[in-house]
Each structure stands twice: as C-alpha cells, then as structure tokens.
Amino acid sequence: MHDVMYFLQQLINGLTVGSAYALIAIGYTMVYGIIGMINFAHGEIYMIGAYVSLIVITGLAVTSPAWIPLVLLVALICAIIVSSSMGWAVERIAYRPVRGQHRLIPLISAIGMSIFLQNYVHLAQGSRNIGFPLLIEGGISLGGGEDGTFQANLSYMQLTIFIVTLICMTGLSLFISRSKTGRACRAVSQDLKMSSLLGIDTNRIITATFVIGASLAAVAGLLLGMYYGSIDPLFGFIAGLKAFTAAVLGGIGSIPGAMLGGLVLGVAESFTSGYLSSEYKDVVSFGLLILILLFRPTGLLGKPEVEKI
C-alpha cells in the first residue's frame, strides 16, 4: 500500500508539472511548425507572465477567500495581455526584419531579446526570489496515511493546473481544427509560399502563432509560479529549456507531440526526484533529450521524413 500511494503521488506531481511544461512547449512547437525556427525568447515570455500575475495579485491585495477566483481571473487576463504583446513584439523586432536571412540571424536576435527581457525584469523587479502566495489551498486525500504509511494527496492547486491546462488544450485544438485562422495556420505551416500565393496574409498568421504561444506561456507562468511558490528573473530560463526539450521529445512542429512530450518529461522528472534524488532530475530530462536526438530525432509523434530518390 505504501508503495502504491507513493507511486501515485509521484505520478500526480509529474503530471502537474508536465501539463504546465506542455503549455509552454506548444509555443515552441507552433512557431517552429510555421517558420522553422526556435523562439528562444519564449521562456522569458513565460517568466513575464508569472511576474505580471504576481504583481496583479499583490496589487489587488484581497484577503477574503470569496474573491480569490475573481482575482485569479484578473491576474490571468492581465498576464495574457502583457505576455501576448511581448510575443507580438518579439516577432516584430527579432524575427520579421531578418526573415529570409540566414537561419542563424533570427536565432541570435531572439537570444538578444531573451537577454534583454531577463535583464529588464532584473532591473525593474530586482534579482531576488519573490514569494508567490498560494491562493488555492487544501486538497483531497487519495488514501494511505494510516499507521504512519505514506498518504497521497491531490491538492486543489494541482487540480486547478490540470483543469486549466485541459481547457487551454481543448480550446487550442478546436481553434486549430475548426476556425478559419486555424485552418490558415495549418496551411501556412505546410507550405508558406503556396499559402501566400493563395492570398493568405502569412505575416498575420505568423504573428498569430507567436501571440497564441505567448498567451499559453502566460497561463503556465501563473500556474507554475503559484505552484512553486516563488519566482525570480531566471525563472523562465530553465523552464524554457525544459519545455523546449518537451517539444523536441514529442516531435517539434506537432501540437499533440508537445502535449505528450510535456507530460512524459514531467513524469520522468518526478519519478527521478521521488525514487532517486531530486538532484538528478535535470540530468534525466536532458539525458532524455540526448537519447531522443540520437535514436529518434523526429520525436515521439513526429513522422520521419522519407526522402524519395
């Protein structure tokens, strides 16, 4: 019983972090799917999302628990607005002017954007850790706990992360498969030149993918910031790397791949910290990246390109 509960707890923890990774990974994978490049400033956009929501939550300074859902909603909306304008700005400043140039150039300019944003937050908010209040407290016991055995818990915070992620993913899937803009997104990701020839405004579609990715990253910023309980200006760097790993793991360019990759990575990390040592969790996730790149470079859901000769 002890082992089962412990296992269950690790699984829940892993899926929680993993679904947030998946939200960030979608931003990487969508941008890659459309312009074939990695948005290296994406982690910073996520970090800014976390900061903005923290600023809103502290600013509103609400103590009555009845108001908490509203506060969270306002924080979420503000974070999405600020982060998606950042996503828009990154595309306009770091990508569009150098599109069509050598691939290294937008890569460098995006890294420049990332350094700029990181240091801007350093200056504006200080480089210390800032505590993030846990507004959603409590949880459900899933069993165990008698005679000192391990008790598995599903906290309401974790439940919120699952539900919000699920809503975002469903919304995104519907948007991509049903809406007119989503249809255009798929067309542009398959053949940008042809889409432009058929009269699709490809610039608008490219901007849209940056903005959508940034909004999802903002949602993840709020959720993970609160889950971890503290944020700092480097908060986006490691999460960005992890989400990038998740995107590659699932098959970069594929949205279901990013979702799966995030969950796999989250669970792998959680089991490593649960059964081995939390010191090893980054070793395992980046080791996984190396293995995938060596043996299945197209990722779990990516289809290998067959070149016809």
Place this chain on the structure above:
Amino acid sequence: MLEVRDLSMRFGGLLAVDQVSLDVGEREIVSIIGPNGAGKTTVFNCISGFYRPTGGKITFKGRPIQGKPDYKISRMGMVRTFQHVRLFSKMTVVENLLVAQHRHLNTNLFSGLVKTPDYRKREEKSLERAAYWLERVGLMEMANRDAGNLAYGQQRRLEIARCMVTEPNVLMLDEPAAGLNPNETRELNELIVSLKEDYCVSVLLIEHDMSLVMGISDRINVINQGRPLASGTPEEIRSNDDVIKAYLGEE
C-alpha cells in the same frame, strides 16, 4: 489581359530569359513550349512574381506588375500551379479549397468569434463554391480525405480546383500534364478548354510535350535557350522550320 514585353532574366553571368514577349487576351489559351532548360519556368516565375525580372515590362489588366510580390499578383487575379504538386497534403480535400478562399472571407477576429450572420453567410458561400468545384473536377467523394492520399491525377485536378475557387482571370499552369497517363491527360485538356469556354478564364500553359498543346491552344510561343523562337497559331508553329530544327535537331 496580360502583356509581356522584352522580358529578360539574368542570373549572374547566365542570361536565362532573353527578350521574351507574349500576350494573353481574354478567354484565350496561350502556351509556352520549348525543349528542356529553355527557360519556360523562369518566364513563369518572373510573371508570377517569384523572380524580379532584370529587364522588360509585364502588364496585367493595364497595370505594370514586374517586381511586385507574388501574393499581390495573385490577389489581382492571376494564380499559378507548379511543376510539382503543391497541395496542403495533411489537410482534407475540401479544406484545401476552403483555405484558398481565406481572403474572400475577409473577417476580423471579432466576427469570427461571435459568428455574425454576415460571417456565416460568407462561410456558407465559400463552402458552396468548394462543393461546386469538387463536383466539377469529380472529387466529391474524396472531399473528406487527406489531399496527400489522392491519386496523382486527382491531386492535379484538385490543384486546378484550388486555383479556380479564388476566381482568377488568368490561370498559369506549369506542366499540368506531367506524370499523367494519356487518359488523364485527355480529361485534363477537356477541363482546361472548359475553364476557358464556361468560366471565361484565360490560361497560360507551359508544356514540354508539343503534341499536347497543339489541340487546345489558341496561340503558342516557342522559346529555345531563353530566346523567343517563334509564336503563332498551332498550324503556323507546326510548319515552322526553326521549331522543327530546335526539336529534332539540324539535319
């Protein structure tokens, strides 16, 4: 409709197209033929805005278009296909036709979110148009399959349908019959003639195989090694000595 005067295209030291002129009038099928490497596709790329020509003038509907970006030219009503099929292969057949009408839907985010009656009406209309063209090219049963799973000949027809839903004035087809069997080629030729007869579209056609275009073209332009060799009606071309020489070699 379309006028090309003294079009030249130079790539470094290579003069790929040298002083080519051609005209496409309303409801006309005009062909460009020539041996491999004659510069036919380069002419196409210049007209459709893929390349910025180094010399000459291109006028479409009375407006100069040389050097304009490709999407602006296609929005003016001149669309093209490529030698290789370029469908959105991971989208369904009907989606391929709907996405081509993206511009006609011309909506903002707001009307798309709340689905205003006007938006619905336009969406219905684009679906109707897609259905019409699916019927017309005989792909109705395939509407919900992925375009990549169609047979090659069907993909070719879908490409033409995708151009037609944008309601062009001039359709540019780059070797549409490449890789088709004789039966499919005949069907394709009938389709092209019907586009002209029934839908008032002018067609500019590149073909490698001379016998194919003889039957359907109103006028033919022959180019060889980037230079215009002859132009005229199919009969004139058939009896032109220069053309025979270029195709069969000197005696």
